[in-house]
Amino acid sequence: MAILTMHLTIRRAEPSDYEAIVKIFSCPKVIWGTLQIPYPSVEQWRKKLAEPAEGFYSLVACVDGQVVGQIGLQTFPHRPRRRHVGDVGMMVRDDWQGKGIGTALMQAIVDLADKWLNLARLELGVFPDNAPAIRLYKKFGFQVEGTQVAYAFRDGQYVDTLMMARVHLPPK
Numbered sequence: 001m002a003i004l005t006m007h008l009t010i011r012r013a014e015p016s017d018y019e020a021i022v023k024i025f026s027c028p029k030v031i032w033g034t035l036q037i038p039y040p041s042v043e044q045w046r047k048k049l050a051e052p053a054e055g056f057y058s059l060v061a062c063v064d065g066q067v068v069g070q071i072g073l074q075t076f077p078h079r080p081r082r083r084h085v086g087d088v089g090m091m092v093r094d095d096w097q098g099k100g101i102g103t104a105l106m107q108a109i110v111d112l113a114d115k116w117l118n119l120a121r122l123e124l125g126v127f128p129d130n131a132p133a134i135r136l137y138k139k140f141g142f143q144v145e146g147t148q149v150a151y152a153f154r155d156g157q158y159v160d161t162l163m164m165a166r167v168h169l170p171p172k
């Protein structure tokens, strides 16, 4: 991984970040690696950030004040038997990938989950050919639990999804 020489900060996403976030969601590699659809709507993202779903924590990575990556953690405060779980999704702008931004975002969300939200299980789905994402998730203790066959449609073809989870139970 490249050594970071830029000034990187992680903070909560704010409604005013919507234009930068649409720019990230417009990147070809981001669309390829996620379930986003090309041509994201600026207005839909403005609304989504202004009225976040309950239990949703969204962090952004900023380099010299510019938003270049985002990670979201959806929790389930109203589902008593899933209160210990969080769903993770993340993306880094195409021109900033491979520079440690994703690692910094994941470290921040894992710390939030472990040390403040008391989540025991983090879950995510990843396409089997997304090598950088799988490497990043394994680095943080995520393990493959199974394959969902033909889970999504991507660029004209069905694609499987690996279900990964990181289980962090308190010592007995």
Ligand SMILES: CC(C)(COP(=O)(O)OP(=O)(O)OC[C@H]1O[C@@H](n2cnc3c(N)ncnc32)[C@H](O)[C@@H]1OP(=O)(O)O)[C@@H](O)C(=O)NCCC(=O)NCCS
Pocket (backbone or CB within 6 Å): 001, 029, 030, 031, 032, 033, 034, 090, 091, 092, 093, 096, 097, 098, 099, 100, 101, 102, 103, 104, 125, 126, 127, 130, 131, 132, 133, 135, 136, 139
């Ligand atoms: C996946 C993603 C979030 C990772 O963020 P990032 O800033 O690029 O990640 P980092 O630079 O912190 O680390 C990536 C790791 O993958 C490794 N990597 C990079 N290219 C790789 C490749 N072709 N094969 C295997 N590993 C690779 C890097 O070496 C690094 O591992 P290391 O820290 O052990 O050296 C980012 O690439 C991205 O947004 N991709 C498009 C959207 C997406 O796929 N989101 C995830 C959906 S599940």
